[in-house]
Amino acid sequence: MVQLPLQSQTVLSTNPYLELNNQGEVLYFELKKPQHILGRDPNVADLVVPQHWNVVSRCQAVLRQDGVDYRIYDGDGQQPSSNKLYVSHSLITPTEGYYLNHGVELQIAQNPNQLIQVRYFNPSNAHSVTTPTTYTIPLKQRSVLLGRDPQANLQLDTPTVSRRHAIIDTDNQGRYILRDYSTNGVFVNGKQVTGSAVLTNGAKIRIGPYTLVVRDDNLEILDQGDRIRLEAHDLILETKGKRRLDDLTFAIEPGQFVALVGGSGAGKSTLMRTLLGIEKITQGTVQINGVDLQKNFNLYRTQIGYVPQDDIIHRELTVAEVLTYAAKLRLPPDSNLPTVVEQALAAIKMTHRRHALISDLSGGQRKRVSIGVELLADPKLFFLDEPTSGLDPGLDKQMMQLLKDLAHQGGRTIILVTHATANITECDRIVFLGLGGRLCYFGTPQDALQFFGVNDFSDIYIKLEQELEVVKYALQFQQSSYYQKYIASQISFGNIQSTKSFAPTPKQISFWQQWLLLTQRYWQLIVRDRVNLGLALFTAPIGIGLIMLALRDKTPFVAGDEADSTLASLALQVLFVFTCAALWVGLSSSLQEIVKESAIYIRERLVNLGLLAYLASKVTILSALAIVQTLLMVAIILLGFKSPEPEIISWPLGLGITTFLTLLASFSLGLLVSTTVKNSSQANSALPLLLLPQIIFSGVLFKTEGAINKLLSWLMVSRWSVGAYGTLVNVNSLVPLPTQLPDGSTIPQPFKPSAVYNATWENLTENWGLLLLHTSVYLLLTLLLQKRKDIF
Numbered sequence: 001m002v003q004l005p006l007q008s009q010t011v012l013s014t015n016p017y018l019e020l021n022n023q024g025e026v027l028y029f030e031l032k033k034p035q036h037i038l039g040r041d042p043n044v045a046d047l048v049v050p051q052h053w054n055v056v057s058r059c060q061a062v063l064r065q066d067g068v069d070y071r072i073y074d075g076d077g078q079q080p081s082s083n084k085l086y087v088s089h090s091l092i093t094p095t096e097g098y099y100l101n102h103g104v105e106l107q108i109a110q111n112p113n114q115l116i117q118v119r120y121f122n123p124s125n126a127h128s129v130t131t132p133t134t135y136t137i138p139l140k141q142r143s144v145l146l147g148r149d150p151q152a153n154l155q156l157d158t159p160t161v162s163r164r165h166a167i168i169d170t171d172n173q174g175r176y177i178l179r180d181y182s183t184n185g186v187f188v189n190g191k192q193v194t195g196s197a198v199l200t201n202g203a204k205i206r207i208g209p210y211t212l213v214v215r216d217d218n219l220e221i222l223d224q225g226d227r228i229r230l231e232a233h234d235l236i237l238e239t240k241g242k243r244r245l246d247d248l249t250f251a252i253e254p255g256q257f258v259a260l261v262g263g264s265g266a267g268k269s270t271l272m273r274t275l276l277g278i279e280k281i282t283q284g285t286v287q288i289n290g291v292d293l294q295k296n297f298n299l300y301r302t303q304i305g306y307v308p309q310d311d312i313i314h315r316e317l318t319v320a321e322v323l324t325y326a327a328k329l330r331l332p333p334d335s336n337l338p339t340v341v342e343q344a345l346a347a348i349k350m351t352h353r354r355h356a357l358i359s360d361l362s363g364g365q366r367k368r369v370s371i372g373v374e375l376l377a378d379p380k381l382f383f384l385d386e387p388t389s390g391l392d393p394g395l396d397k398q399m400m401q402l403l404k405d406l407a408h409q410g411g412r413t414i415i416l417v418t419h420a421t422a423n424i425t426e427c428d429r430i431v432f433l434g435l436g437g438r439l440c441y442f443g444t445p446q447d448a449l450q451f452f453g454v455n456d457f458s459d460i461y462i463k464l465e466q467e468l469e470v471v472k473y474a475l476q477f478q479q480s481s482y483y484q485k486y487i488a489s490q491i492s493f494g495n496i497q498s499t500k501s502f503a504p505t506p507k508q509i510s511f512w513q514q515w516l517l518l519t520q521r522y523w524q525l526i527v528r529d530r531v532n533l534g535l536a537l538f539t540a541p542i543g544i545g546l547i548m549l550a551l552r553d554k555t556p557f558v559a560g561d562e563a564d565s566t567l568a569s570l571a572l573q574v575l576f577v578f579t580c581a582a583l584w585v586g587l588s589s590s591l592q593e594i595v596k597e598s599a600i601y602i603r604e605r606l607v608n609l610g611l612l613a614y615l616a617s618k619v620t621i622l623s624a625l626a627i628v629q630t631l632l633m634v635a636i637i638l639l640g641f642k643s644p645e646p647e648i649i650s651w652p653l654g655l656g657i658t659t660f661l662t663l664l665a666s667f668s669l670g671l672l673v674s675t676t677v678k679n680s681s682q683a684n685s686a687l688p689l690l691l692l693p694q695i696i697f698s699g700v701l702f703k704t705e706g707a708i709n710k711l712l713s714w715l716m717v718s719r720w721s722v723g724a725y726g727t728l729v730n731v732n733s734l735v736p737l738p739t740q741l742p743d744g745s746t747i748p749q750p751f752k753p754s755a756v757y758n759a760t761w762e763n764l765t766e767n768w769g770l771l772l773l774h775t776s777v778y779l780l781l782t783l784l785l786q787k788r789k790d791i792f
């Protein structure tokens with residue numbers, strides 16, 4: 001919060017007066033009478049604004065003297081005005097009005113490109129100063145630093161703002177130039193600044209939640225963004241002809257705690273995703289402080305908190321580690337991370353459990369940590385999808401109270417989906433949806449009981465089981481006094497222009513920073529899961545050790561003194577086991593790796609996670625794992641089997657490269673499957689299905705004859721892996737010379753030499769090249785499929 005002494009404008013007299021600022025055009029009105037009317041129509045109003053100020057209604061507001069000051073009412077004191085009157089984005093009603101103190105600032109309309117600032121001054125009662133919400137600093141002839149730094153000329157103290165976020169200088173033509181040095185970016189007139197931007201008079205600058213405006217030679221805070229009002233206008237969502245949201249209109253005031261309730265399939269989650277800006281709507285708008293959310297999602301993506309139904313935390317980390325990684329990923333690198341993490345821990349009342357592993361926490365505590373992750377960025381608009389599901393009644397109550405406190409004490413607007421109604425009275429408003437996304441009620445929980453004529457909330461669910469009843473109540477609600485009170489009088493029907501949309505290119509910490517962070521986190525997750533790590537490292541060596549036992553003193557890769565017609569087949573079988581072992585461990589180490597954290601990925605991607613950095617961190621750690629797996633496999637093979645004579649390349653080196661490339665291709669295939677399956681159990685079921693064709697079409701157990709079989713074998717990692725091993729061992733050379741029978745014929749050999757195993761460089765590099773090609777194609781497909789999951 002910026003708190004500075006009021007920089008008052010020209011004082012006209014000692015009488016109270018209003019200052020109206022319409023995008024830089026300023027008017028003053030002295031207040032002398034017991035009642036004044038502000039408006040555009042001279043027949044109605046005595047404080048008349050010019051006709052082209054069409055944001056102002058014909059009768060915009062009534063001011064009635066109240067002691068030495070005035071109280072202001074929206075519209076004519078009975079009917080609201082079109083664009084409404086707000087104080088810090090909270091609606092001022094026609095009937096209750098708002099008491100004016102010296103220095104207070106109101107707005108007509110909300111959209112920063114349209115709104116008119118109204119300031120009230122009373123020089124004779126200036127001691128009752130309220131903290132002014134506006135702060136102006138001069139820009140002329142100096143360098144102005146904007147940021148979180150206490151030394152900044154304009155301190156913007158919120159976690160998503162960098163210490164030195166941007167600097168405004170004057171160039172030699174007298175123009176103001178803004179340079180962006182931040183992590184989360186600067187938007188000027190809705191466009192993201194790349195490097196620098198010229199600021200013209202009236203330019204709107206967005207930095208984190210703040211909206212600033214250049215007025216003449218000053219920079220003014222137009223909105224601190226710490227209070228968010230949300231309006232849904234005529235929301236309709238249809239999918240394949242089926243209506244999922246049916247013309248919903250309502251407004252949620254800053255700091256309200258709101259529950260979306262209704263029967264299963266009524267559309268609660270759909271509505272939440274729509275309000276959150278991540279579900280495309282067929283018709284209607286969602287406005288955040290008067291700005292169309294869907295068209296300006298990037299402006300708000302770091303300002304909105306969202307806790308989906310699934311936990312968005314890794315179970316292998318401790319509470320403090322989860323919060324620290326999330327803070328490093330989401331906040332500017334110059335943030336005071338320990339303090340931010342401490343504050344989040346305190347807000348979720350988990351300071352005492354900071355070192356506990358997430359897997360050791362209860363469901364309610366895990367949910368609290370997910371909430372803590374979102375609180376790091378101090379969002380003023382917060383969505384939660386069923387945060388109390390699975391909690392016992394006591395925990396349900398604690399969670400609802402925690403959320404209520406976060407809303408009321410932190411000034412946050414909190415919207416949650418819930419099925420639990422035991423503590424619904426903690427909410428300020430409930431949105432009751434019926435089948436087909438119909439609005440059956442909007443208002444306080446207490447009035448809901450009256451409207452439906454019941455004593456218990458669960459009875460409302462029973463009443464709304466039948467679609468006919470839903471239609472009846474939706475209509476009844478529209479005609480009720482509750483609709484007038486909670487919706488009609490709260491909605492602004494002004495002509496709201498939507499600000500220009502722009503390409504969604506959120507700025508994020510650099511690729512390398514994200515990669516390093518994600519790699520560190522992934523490494524920690526892998527080493528914490530000791531059992532899986534042990535299986536990943538030792539399964540293949542154990543498998544190979546078992547073959548050694550089975551073969552006893554046979555040397556499959558080296559021909560003995562006596563001709564053995566089965567030796568080549570045996571060598572190929574053993575090499576095939578190497579391939580299968582590498583395939584098995586490669587696939588099983590990677591199949592779960594994307595799907596198991598898909599909820600976390602989707603949430604982090606929505607904030608600022610880079611897809612390339614994410615996949616690169618997976619490939620880095622899995623490659624490191626593959627190197628260790630390779631070393632172990634090579635070591636056991638060298639120990640257990642007599643090495644063949646090197647023909648092209650040394651056996652240990654060739655063995656190592658082939659094993660590593662097989663592992664690389666296998667884990668890439670695993671990642672590809674992990675990105676396509678829906679859940680972890682599908683990933684597990686996929687393993688045999690993936691291995692079977694690799695075994696059948698490897699060319700070892702069956703000859704790959706015919707075009708289709710050949711093509712299929714080309715698509716198998718196993719074919720190229722066993723091809724490379726066979727080339728290194730020179731399997732063809734293990735076939736003894738055919739024994740001639742007295743009649744001149746020869747005894748048929750069990751193994752016919754194949755061109756696939758020709759011991760040449762070309763053959764070896766072709767096999768390795770194809771393994772690399774498989775790897776590249778799988779990773780590219782993984783990237784594309786993962787990209788397709790993006791909401792924007």
Ligand SMILES: Nc1ncnc2c1ncn2[C@@H]1O[C@H](COP(=O)(O)OP(=O)(O)OP(=O)(O)O)[C@@H](O)[C@H]1O
Nearest residue numbers: 239244262263264265266267268269270271417419
């Ligand atoms: N992606 C989608 N495409 C088409 N229809 C969908 C989609 N997602 C949900 N629906 C349908 O929209 C309706 C509302 O679903 P939604 O999940 O929003 O309901 P809900 O009230 O949150 O239900 P629950 O309480 O069971 O979670 C349902 O009929 C559902 O089948």
